[in-house]
Amino acid sequence: MHLQRLLSSLLLTLFIPVAGAAELKVLTSITPVQLIASEVLAGVSQPEVLLPPGASPHQYSLRPSDVRKVKQADLIFWIGPELERFLEKTLSKTDATVLSFLEEEEGHQHEGEAAHEDEHESPHHDSDENLLESSQEHDEHDHGGIDPHLWLDPVHALEMAEIIRDAAIKVAPNKQALLEQNYAEFAAALLEKDQLIMSQLAPFSDRGFVVFHDAYSRFVKHYNLKQLGAVTINPSRKAGAKHLSELREAVIQSKAVCIFSEPQFSGSILKTIASGTSVRTAELDPLGQKIKPEKGAYLAFLTDFAQVFEECLQD
């Protein structure tokens, strides 16, 4: 009797249509997207993430369980084929609503974006490019010079939140008020956090550093930092010996104060570059894979990120 009642109530929950149900199934490609989605979707949906901890979007293939997650989702958010190439085929075959942030942003890029990029043009920008990988290794990762790591610029993170809000309202119009409120709270908190970080990092604009892969250009530009170079443009390729010795020479010459490794990749190359110099090393996770996906998650990510920079770049 009890069991029967339980079963029938279970069945009822199963058959409530998506728009009326509490549970909207949202799937995100990588943790940063999940963190931003968690800010906007609080109380509406608990967004899942495909990429497991320790994995990099540059080197990943879908497992059967990932394909199942894609099939079950109502709404899917990803950056685009420039970053998560492994999703391209599967997403072209799903019935879910799929949104690519790069594609969405391209639409309204021309007015606002151009002005924004100019405004934040770093005085160090020219010298950055000299130390990046040579151009024949340039192909896949940076389509037309676009850095796909959008979330590392808070201005783009806010645009991503806006895209998530609008897509969720379309699929679950009964949650519109909550989604708008979440977004507004996120926007206000982010603006405040951004200004705090701006002054937190301002003293370090002349402290040079080297990163593992070329993921940080948007953060570097936004906060006017001095990135001297990256070991690799595309982490799925091995860096050339010549490039590494140039990078090591640059570290010595320009007295870089810090080299950042990433938890998704071995730090052995960075140790080679650092050996025999006084340069400091620190780990920087561009994917924020240790951050809990809940309200405040992206702000926590940005806070941690800025903290790692401050600690490694200071005297």
Ligand SMILES: [Zn+2]
């Ligand atoms: Zn990357």
